[in-house]
Amino acid sequence: MMVTSPTFNPVQDQQLVERARRFGRHIGGYSRSGVLIAAYKLGIFARLSHSSLNRQALAAALEVDQTGISLVVDTLIAMGYVTECGETDAVSIHPDWREAFTEGPCSLLADLEAAEMASRVWNSLADVISRKQETEEAYRQSLFEGRCHEYRALQAYNRLQANQVIAAVLPLLVNANQILDIAGADGYIADEILRRTETPTITIVDLGKANSKCKEIFAGHVQSGRLKTVNQDVRDLALGKRFDVVLMTEVTELFDVSEKRKVLQRALDHVQENGTLIVTKLSMPKIGGSEALSIFSLKMYIKGNGSYLETDCELAGLIAELQIQHQQQVIADKVVFVCQRRGASQAK
Incomplete structure (x- = not known):
């Protein structure tokens, strides 16, 4: 008895893969923001902005799961925000991003704080449009509370x-x-x-x-x-x-x-x-x-x-x-x- 297989269409498969990659960049955006928000909330940026630690020491200092924190750090390295220190297993904030994750005129910490609330709001967009849910008042009022000066990059953009x-x-x-x-x-x-x-x-x-x-x-x-x-x-x-x-x-x-x-x-x-x-x-x-x-x-x-x-x-x-x-x-x-x-x- 002859065994039949699904038709293999390499052109169609390649188109599907490429389409999925493009689609994934959009629907997967929450993953990247989730990593950055988690790193901020866990204190990774604060710890690594002024010193270098290995993953075990970082997990102990933050009192969190070592495997989880290691995976977050690995992702931050891949994203370019964290760097490994020479041949040791210690890591620290990449020099290009150190000012962004410390208080000062080039800080982006306020943007990270805002991102957590924004992620909740955007995930409820369908309910907002269908009028099943109101937008969080704090998110709405952020337009009218004179908070522009908290966001350093926005300040720089407005000045330019x-x-x-x-x-x-x-x-x-x-x-x-x-x-x-x-x-x-x-x-x-x-x-x-x-x-x-x-x-x-x-x-x-x-x-x-x-x-x-x-x-x-x-x-x-x-x-x-x-x-x-x-x-x-x-x-x-x-x-x-x-x-x-x-x-x-x-x-x-x-x-x-x-x-x-x-x-x-x-x-x-x-x-x-x-x-x-x-x-x-x-x-x-x-x-x-x-x-x-x-x-x-x-x-x-x-x-x-x-x-x-x-x-x-x-x-x-x-x-x-x-x-x-x-x-x-x-x-x-x-x-x-x-x-x-x-x-x-x-x-x-």
């Missing part, structure tokens, strides 16, 4: 972006007397303007905790009288005065489409006749064009009950609804809309 954006629009700012910076309490936009100009004074509108941190970090500007903060929700912005220039940097992504319209109108209400409204956002030319930006937009949705990162064209359309002329340009990874207000306006 502020430098590039303000350099590009500086001619519009040097002759201004009053500038309004909406939701700008990280302070970097204001700092760039104040260091590059002599006359403008800047009012930052943001929420309380963010403003308090801003005044602490940029105390020199506050003491000079050129920087002040106002505690207000940008959706209810009502200062009773108008400004030569109003800035909105990465604000619209915090809201759903109806509130995007609202904050844009509120901003325009505070622009002087013949004044300038400058709006910036992360540049996203089309939906689905960038995996990173698509995930970022979904992150905004989770945090903000319907918020999302709109495409460049969508924001251009929302600005056009205000019936003001605008020009746009891409600077680094931002798109900057420069809008000119013509005719009288009344701040509300």
